[in-house]
Amino acid sequence: MGHLFGTDGVRGLANDSLSPELALRVAGAAAQVLGVDTRSGRRKIAVVGRDPRASGEMLEAAVTAGLTAAGMDVLPVGVLPTPAVAYLTDLYDASLGVMISASHNPMPDNGIKIFAAGGHKLEDAIEERIEARVASGEFTRPTGAGIGRVLGASGTRRPGADLPDQFSVGGTHERYIEHLVEVTGRDLGGLTVVVDCAHGAASEVGPAAYREAGARVIAINADPDGLNINAGVGSTHIDQVQQAVREHGADLGLAHDGDADRCLAVDAAGDIVDGDAIMAVLALGMHEAGTLLEDTLVATVMSNLGLHLAMRAAGITVRTTGVGDRYVLEELRSGGYTLGGEQSGHVVFPRYGTTGDGILTGLQLMARLAETGKPLSELASVVQKVPQVLVNVPVSDKTAVTSDPGILEAVRAAEGLLGDTGRILLRPSGTEQLVRVMVEAADHERAEQLADDLAKLVAAI
DSSP, rough: OOOEEETTEEEEEBBBTOOOOHHHHHHHHHHHHHHOOOOOOOOOOOEEEEEEETHHHHHHHHHHHHHHTTTTTEEEEEEEHHHHHHHHHHTTTTTTEEEEEOTTOOOOEEEEEEGGGEEEOOOOHHHHHHHHHHHHHHOOOOOOSSSSBBTTTTOOOOOOOOSSSOOOOOHHEEEEEEEEHHHOOSSSTTTTEEOOOTTTTTTTHHHHHHTTTOOOOOOOOOSOOOOOTSOOOOGOOOOOHHHHHHHHSSSSSEOTTTOOOOOOEEEETEEEEHHHHHHHHHHHHHHHHHHHHEEEEEEEEEETTHHHHHHHHOOOEEEEEEESSHHHHHHHHHHOOOOOOOTTSSSEEEETSSSSOOHHHHHHHHHHHHHHOHHHHHTTTOOOOOOEEEEEOOSSSSGGEEETTHHHHHHHHHHHGGGGGGGEEEESSSSSEEEEEEEEOSSSHHHHHHHHHHHHHHHHO
């Protein structure tokens, strides 16, 4: 069996590579690795949420079966963003949380993201233990009263369950919204925002949170039917929010992905403000307020050189990690830093949450606009981007790029041409059968030519 876990959980084509049988086994293995209190034997709870894609209903049933078959009670929270499931896992002192989502991937895909106690993403060693259990088929099945229960919206409490006294699915949504607005800490009255919900997990709670914070909200693509998630909308198709911002004369637009752990923005003119620029705006605000610990921002190797230059000019250090918010999170936790993220729009505020939160990012960005009275275009202009070209190359073996002699030699030659004026990065995707070829250069034409040349070589291996 190959590795089950990629950079962000177990992901695949729903009812094919990601079957309900596999979902049941993964959930059961996770329960036995993370959920058993061997000292007291007391039953533990798992929080389970999903995005609205159709296969989520099937996989939620399978995950619930796996957890309860392992003797764990399940607290279903319905359709909520990934960061909400992480937050509720911590809030309810659950042993683990499960989010069923393939994030920005197309509707036919789905995924299983698992959080440990406290709402933290799993360490590699824990993932390996879960994978080993799945591979071995080792599974202890309690019977009778030892079987887990599904703790439904009625709030029924059963002996031995660590269940909050008052629980309802609606209540979990409200608690998450209250948390977001409370930590934003600023009235957003006077700001008009267009929010593209990607027909995803943010469709209900996203607009509700922005309105609760005081903003005038124009929600688009907020009518999920199970089939339309990410379908030409959201953070990977930002043209719709650009157009809506211009049509409505809004102050800004925000675009989320299917599970709302990402946020990209556009200014009042409809120009894109990506994750690098968002992080720069927020880092400068925290730097001024004295809340950016050690004046350090954590970003990945994909962040544009322009972000590094802007932060250097402001006296802010950028610590760089591998691609994936899990690596950003690891660096944030190990150093105790207070802000990090990715160019793709994953932004993490460790004081307020344990994973990237797109809605919280949107609220914090709007709070900075309200605090300064400046338009987003002015705030984001601090980052002057170095031309960057990213090419996604479909391949049959995405790992071959890391060892192919011809590719390695071509990269060395291109780096020699660029010197200190640019960068080259070839990276196998963690979620798709692609190799991502990224080139930065002093001019766009040079970056495009080098990226095209390298992409052709990658496609041929």
